[in-house]
Amino acid sequence: MFNKILIANRGEIALRILRTCKELEINTVAVYSEADRDSLHVTFADEAVCIGPPFGKDSYLKIPAIISAAQVTGADAIHPGYGFLAENASFSEICKESKLKFIGPSPDMIRAMGDKAFAKDTMKKNEVPVIPGSDGVIENLNQAKELAKEIGYPVIIKASAGGGGKGMRIVWEESEFQKAFQTARTEAEAAFANGDVYLEKYIENPRHIEIQVMGDQHGNIYHYGERDCSIQRRHQKLIEESPSPAVDEDLRTRMGEAAIRGAQSVNYEGAGTIEFLLDKHQNFYFMEMNTRIQVEHPVTELVYDVDLVRQQILVAAGEKIEAKPKKPHGHAIEFRINAEDPENNFRPSPGKISSLHFPGGYGVRIDSHIYQSYSIPPYYDSLIAKLIVWGKNREHAIMRGKRALSEFIVEGIKTTIPFHLQVLEDGRFKSGNFDTSFLEKF
Amino acid sequence: MDLDLIKKLVKIVNSSGVTDLEIEESGFRVKIAKKIRSSQVITQPQTPIASAQPVVQTTALTAEETAKQKAEIEPTAANLHEIRSPIVGTFYRAPAPDADSYAQVGAVVSPGTVLCIVEAMKLMNEIESDVNGKIVKILVENGKPVEYNQPLFLIELA
Numbered sequence: 300m301f302n303k304i305l306i307a308n309r310g311e312i313a314l315r316i317l318r319t320c321k322e323l324e325i326n327t328v329a330v331y332s333e334a335d336r337d338s339l340h341v342t343f344a345d346e347a348v349c350i351g352p353p354f355g356k357d358s359y360l361k362i363p364a365i366i367s368a369a370q371v372t373g374a375d376a377i378h379p380g381y382g383f384l385a386e387n388a389s390f391s392e393i394c395k396e397s398k399l400k401f402i403g404p405s406p407d408m409i410r411a412m413g414d415k416a417f418a419k420d421t422m423k424k425n426e427v428p429v430i431p432g433s434d435g436v437i438e439n440l441n442q443a444k445e446l447a448k449e450i451g452y453p454v455i456i457k458a459s460a461g462g463g464g465k466g467m468r469i470v471w472e473e474s475e476f477q478k479a480f481q482t483a484r485t486e487a488e489a490a491f492a493n494g495d496v497y498l499e500k501y502i503e504n505p506r507h508i509e510i511q512v513m514g515d516q517h518g519n520i521y522h523y524g525e526r527d528c529s530i531q532r533r534h535q536k537l538i539e540e541s542p543s544p545a546v547d548e549d550l551r552t553r554m555g556e557a558a559i560r561g562a563q564s565v566n567y568e569g570a571g572t573i574e575f576l577l578d579k580h581q582n583f584y585f586m587e588m589n590t591r592i593q594v595e596h597p598v599t600e601l602v603y604d605v606d607l608v609r610q611q612i613l614v615a616a617g618e619k620i621e622a623k624p625k626k627p628h629g630h631a632i633e634f635r636i637n638a639e640d641p642e643n644n645f646r647p648s649p650g651k652i653s654s655l656h657f658p659g660g661y662g663v664r665i666d667s668h669i670y671q672s673y674s675i676p677p678y679y680d681s682l683i684a685k686l687i688v689w690g691k692n693r694e695h696a697i698m699r700g701k702r703a704l705s706e707f708i709v710e711g712i713k714t715t716i717p718f719h720l721q722v723l724e725d726g727r728f729k730s731g732n733f734d735t736s737f738l739e740k741f
Numbered sequence: 742m743d744l745d746l747i748k749k750l751v752k753i754v755n756s757s758g759v760t761d762l763e764i765e766e767s768g769f770r771v772k773i774a775k776k777i778r779s780s781q782v783i784t785q786p787q788t789p790i791a792s793a794q795p796v797v798q799t800t801a802l803t804a805e806e807t808a809k810q811k812a813e814i815e816p817t818a819a820n821l822h823e824i825r826s827p828i829v830g831t832f833y834r835a836p837a838p839d840a841d842s843y844a845q846v847g848a849v850v851s852p853g854t855v856l857c858i859v860e861a862m863k864l865m866n867e868i869e870s871d872v873n874g875k876i877v878k879i880l881v882e883n884g885k886p887v888e889y890n891q892p893l894f895l896i897e898l899a
Contacts, residue, residue: 333889349889349891350829350888350889351889363862364829364861364889366862367829367861368888370831371829371830
């Protein structure tokens, strides 16, 4: 087992990782930018090293600073959390070369799944349903147009090296195709230095259903069911839940087995998530694989009784996965609390928290790094807390969510707590009948 | 570690003629030493002031000597400049273990003078002075880790 883990991240996830390290009696090293000097996980870690000025590129994304910090503190493993360097194949590679265990997949696995076109191709070869589309990168315009006709409009042109909605164009009819193709390529070139694009059928108003997988170094790969992350604003998830109201046991089995096949195709090691789109006819299609622990992992933890970060560490240390999946028990919902003003277009609201009271009681979990009088730095994302509730069933979880949100007091900054309360009152949300277009219509 | 015991031992050493006391007992060791130095200035009364500290040896000075030393060592804060580490790494005074140190206390430096090395990921990064002045204090021990922006040298500006 590792003696000392360096946590290459910040905020709530750094604290989350630190907590599990403590339970495993592993020493912890926190790295922080100057803006995070007063961060909670920095205070709780056994050792802390300042690695740079506030901006991410100078600190949490600065590979030499992080490796150096691991070397001077004698850490033997690095946990990258999510975001930042978590899915950076070079970082995984450099850790390996520096004899530091990267708690996550190998550089090759990251590269394989990071290349969207390649990942899709791999899934297809392993009988994982994929969205009908081009076989890899589109070479020429006319071929693409023919294919689009075959697939049937609407189609979407996507950047192979892309993400975050860039280098994407939805095409509703053939007459718009050429222009869309050209602008998508230009945008992709500008954003990712790679103009390669591929083509897919555009699935209107799908549900976003993802499967949590975990693989160890002994060839075992398991899945821990699904999470429904359809409540999104501009492709940013706001509310996630497990199980999904749209997934029955049969569908769960089929999706789970498909996810395991996909992970097996690259001998996956560590925690991973396979994202699917579910259409109105209960067809599921592979979208992408995330080779890291995800923000919304707690909903899976509560329903499947598993500490996923603990499994990550055990697996990285060469042990077998400890927690075998069982049937889902109860229902969990996570509300991402952001320092944003929902009444002003979710404008970021950094500042000092003058008053704070976390909700509590049975079935309430808070993953958060904030404390009273903490000043939220303006340099990073706006996630300040995750409120996760568990109930015997969905209705109970919603009721508990409402109760917990109304006890949650944060003063001095604006938060999305009032927004979440409104969503819980919405008929469509309560019915479980929603898709990724929910917030547009809200 | 029993603080009360240590306090009692310090008191004993202080008020007696004992100059060195070392005690070891079930995984705990304390060493108290007292140095008595008589005053150099003839007009001062002949009362040597003894001070004692557990583990660390201290030098006893008369009040006047202390004040004089202070004036020499501490220039005013206004003309002091800190040289800080731009990276995370290990601090080395010299280019190699057996080589001479780049700089000593009292050395005169100018912009570009190499003061030390901070080693990171097997790369030796030379840290240079960015001012004209004299090194008055070296803030880190040789071979110790340093973090981003940690002060390394105090330079009295010329």
